[in-house]
Amino acid sequence: MTGYSDGTFKPNASITRAELAAALAKLLPQSGLNTSASAAGFRDLAAGHWATEAAAQLQAAGVITGYADGSFKPEQAITRAEAVTMINRLIGLDASTTQPGAGEWTDVASAHWAHDAILAASMKR
Structure with a gap:
């Protein structure tokens, strides 16, 4: 886990979808993942967003699919159902x-x- 640029961790704050993606991507084997997809294929995740690479890695690994409208909603707090689904996929x-x-x-x-x-x-x- 990493914290914020101001040196804080914010232990009582909710976690966003982007933050969980960044944390989970660190658990993926890094070899063989194709992360060159434009913004991971999510319409609301720009190539310059700090979590784009993590989302692309998780998408390539089949851990995340995003929403039916093609969005990822990176700044939205993640639900328990979404988190458990991502974690389950990550660990098989x-x-x-x-x-x-x-x-x-x-x-x-x-x-x-x-x-x-x-x-x-x-x-x-």
Whole structure:
């Protein structure tokens, strides 16, 4: 993890999508990733943005896909569902080996877009 240019870490602040992307990209194997895609293919992530390279690396690795409208929304706070989905993809965790009904949450409907990712992350290992 890195902090901010003023020497702070801001431990109680929310994390943005760009900040999590920067942190997760450091965990990727660096060999063989093609990051030459223009702004990682996200319409709202300019080539000069500080997180463009990290987003491109994660996109190339299949960790992030962005939103249906082609955006990444780098300055938006990331939700728990988005974060767990990205982390699961990074470490190769999926729900294919979970037991039905195991790890279910009362506030995560089976139709929720991140249901399987949340289930997989909730399983005891």
